[in-house]
Amino acid sequence: MTSPKLLESFRTDDERAGAGWLLRMILLFTFLGVAAQIGSHLSTYKDYVGPDPDDVMRLVEVRDWLGGQSWFDLHQYRMGPPGGMLMHWSRFVDAPIGGLILLFGLFMSPEMAEAAAAFVWPLVLILPLMAGVGLGSYRLGGKPAVVIGLVLGSMFLFTMMRFRPGGLDHHNVQLAVVALLAAFLLDPLARAWSFAVAGGLAAFALAIGAETTPLVAVAATGVAIIWAVRGQDHRRAAIAFGLAFAGFAAVFFFATTPKALWSRVTCDTLSIGFLSLAVIGGGGLAAAAAFTSQRGPLWRWGSLAVLAALAGVAALLVAPECLGNPLSSLDPMVQNLWLGGISEAQPIGKQFEVSPDAIGSIYGVGLIALGVALFRILRGEQVLAYSLLAGMIAISWIVSAIQVRGMIFTNLLSALPLSVIVADLRAHYLAHRNEPKAAIAFILAALASVPSAWAFSGAAVTIAVNKVAGVPPEEKEDEDKPACIRKDSLAEVSKLPPGRILTAFNAGPAILRFTPHAVLTGNYHRNAKGLLDGLKMATSDPAIAAALMEEDKVGYVLLCMDDPQVEALKEKFPNGFWARLARGEIPEFLEPVDAAGDPRMKIFRVIR
Known part of the structure; x- marks a missing residue:
């Protein structure tokens, strides 16, 4: 029987011998990941900042810091009621983005420096992500698991918008940190x-x-x-x-x-x-x-x-x-009309209602990875390592069942145990090439380990079922950006005297980015009063809306006719302020402003 000390010595020598190879594998897959992300970005390019409003809001926060706002002052003075709101984001993400902007600004225009920083920053984070996946796979399953783990990591990466150029939100940093955390604990x-x-x-x-x-x-x-x-x-x-x-x-x-x-x-x-x-x-x-x-x-x-x-x-x-739940303190109206409409904050039950075809890609891979970890534990294989990993995957899965956004951590961590089982089944297949069962087991395990394979299967099943049932396919939405977040649409708005704007929540960060105005609302729970007042204004009688606008010093109303929130509130509250305004019923306290450079936008000045 091999003594523990001899086993430890062998592991140490093996790690040293494989360190160079492991580094080369990580760098190779990092290069491939960077190339794939750049290709995806260029093929669908619309803006140098990512499509998520949080990407835009991060840029606004970095601009404020570079513009002289204190490192310790995280207030967003142009969002919310008078006085602004205190953001909950970290300067540790602002700092490298701001540093890149300053670096590129030495030989580029301000806008080009921002674009270069937004391009580079998410790509830089691919290296620590791949390092975490590669090292974690190596420590669980040795060399055979590394390539499988890095392939699974690459598939995860390819489906993640967070690592494409323009991804300034902090979730990509979190994913890289979590991958490294798991690797070092193993x-x-x-x-x-x-x-x-x-x-x-x-x-x-x-x-x-x-x-x-x-x-x-x-x-x-x-x-x-x-x-x-x-x-x-x-x-x-x-x-x-x-x-x-x-x-x-x-x-x-x-x-x-x-x-x-x-x-x-x-x-x-x-x-x-x-x-x-x-x-x-x-x-x-x-x-x-x-x-x-x-x-x-x-x-x-x-x-x-x-x-x-x-x-x-x-x-x-x-x-x-x-x-x-820190969001449970929000007013019920905000929870129902705002939080309930945010897709990434939905629980598992809601997902079954609105996107049953996506259930497998969200929850399936994590359950399989958890099963693999428990199976290894029962067999007495690396019990401590798999127990730790099972706990991390389980809690991430539970969080994703409460709010679907947690699935990104579940699917990332799942790559580690799944890399080992797929590598084992591959080795079994190579040793038993004449056995169809070995090939089938390897292929099924590989496919089941990829969230996008679940997504494709779910979409195919949904299409087939709908076709049999005679359900017509859903019409594809216009891929053009809504008017209120486009730079060209907001060009004329930016020329108006600065004031606080009441508008759709999604438009808030874009208005802060492209204009000197302030906004009452944005998709941030810290702005509790702004969210509640904005919803009350949009859904109430115009007289009530006028009183609230006076209280919050609102100077303009920007109606975004193609915004999903506006459409939803118009339908749910047909006699509300926004619905009446969309029908052309302009109250006496508003006057139209000829500054909306897009027919999908209507802007009004508040008369006091």
């Missing part, structure tokens, strides 16, 4: 430096955005449980992770949070609430590992129980509001 030798890096990445994920908080919590809990099981073998790893997690969380907090907000609890940023839990949890784990690793299982599990109790009490005392 170190089979539990080296302290790997877990220190993982702790720093976990803290950085919290600093970037709250979407990864459940995943980070499960990862940290997994490290603690593995230490409790393994004891002395994972002592240095647990200490390194705990200290790095607590220390970097504190560094990131003080590096981005103004002193005036140190005591304010927010549930969508790295505030004092999450910092307290990170310091207690990370520091407590490091202390427990340092002093009880050799004292036996009861001491280790007991110390974890005490630590969990302390963290629970801290959560209840410091941030009880963060134990639930």
Whole structure:
């Protein structure tokens, strides 16, 4: 029987021997990924900023910072009621984008510098994403799993708009961080430096955005449980992770949070609430590992129980509001008319209603990956690694069942266990070429590991069923951008004296980008009053709308006739302000302005 020390020595030598090969594979697939993203971008080019309003809003935030707004001041003064709103995004994403703009600005015009930065930044993030997938696959399944994992990562990447040029939103950063986090946690030798890096990445994920908080919590809990099981073998790893997690969380907090907000609890940023839990949890784990690793299982599990109790009490005392859904505090009207219409915020039940053909691509791959991980655990194969990975995939899947946006993390992490099972089935097929079952198993496993294969199958089944049932195919929507987010359409609007505009939520960031005006609304939950007032104005009697516009100092009304939100509110509230305005019923407190350079737009000045 091979001794553990001999096995560890073999793994170390094997890793060193394969490091150069692994790096070459990662660089090769990174190059292919960059080329594919550039090709997709150029073939569908419409703008140097991505199509997501968040991409535009990120550019606006970076412009404000480069224009002199303080690093610690995240207010968006041109969005919301008078005084603006406090954004919840991180300067850690603004900084590299702004740095690239300044760099390119040394030899380009301001607009060209922005375009160059928007082109380069998402492509740069492909390297850490592929590095995480490649290293994680290698640590789970060795060389045979690496190429499969990188192929699956490439397929995931190709379907993700976030990594195409123009993708300035922070989700691409989060995906790269999560891939690296998983890879470093899967170190089979539990080296302290790997877990220190993982702790720093976990803290950085919290600093970037709250979407990864459940995943980070499960990862940290997994490290603690593995230490409790393994004891002395994972002592240095647990200490390194705990200290790095607590220390970097504190560094990131003080590096981005103004002193005036140190005591304010927010549930969508790295505030004092999450910092307290990170310091207690990370520091407590490091202390427990340092002093009880050799004292036996009861001491280790007991110390974890005490630590969990302390963290629970801290959560209840410091941030009880963060134990639930942070969006539940929104006014019911905002939840029903705004949040309920955001596709990426829909639960699994809604997906079955509106997009049954997409269910497999959203939820199928994660379930298969979870099944593979559990199967490996039951067989006693790399139990700790697969247990940690199963926990991270499971929590991401649960989050995606609540809000579909979580599926990006589920599908990304699923590439790791699926790379091993596909590699194993490939090896079995190569050894049994004459057995049809081996070929079928390999092909089915490979296809089932690709979300886009599920999407294609779901679409094909839906088309076939509709054809049999006599349901006509849906008409393709016009691919042209809605008028209110086009630069040319807003050109004349930008020449009007600056004022606050009431308009469709999706148009808010574009108006901030292309004009000097302010907007009342945008798709950001921090702007709770602006969202509620905007919906009330759009759906209420004109007299009520006029009073609210006076309160919020609204100077213009921009009606976007081709915006989905406008269409929905017109249909649902036929006697509301927007519906009447669309019919040409102009109230006495408005006057038309001949500045809408597009027939799909109508703009009015508020008369006071």
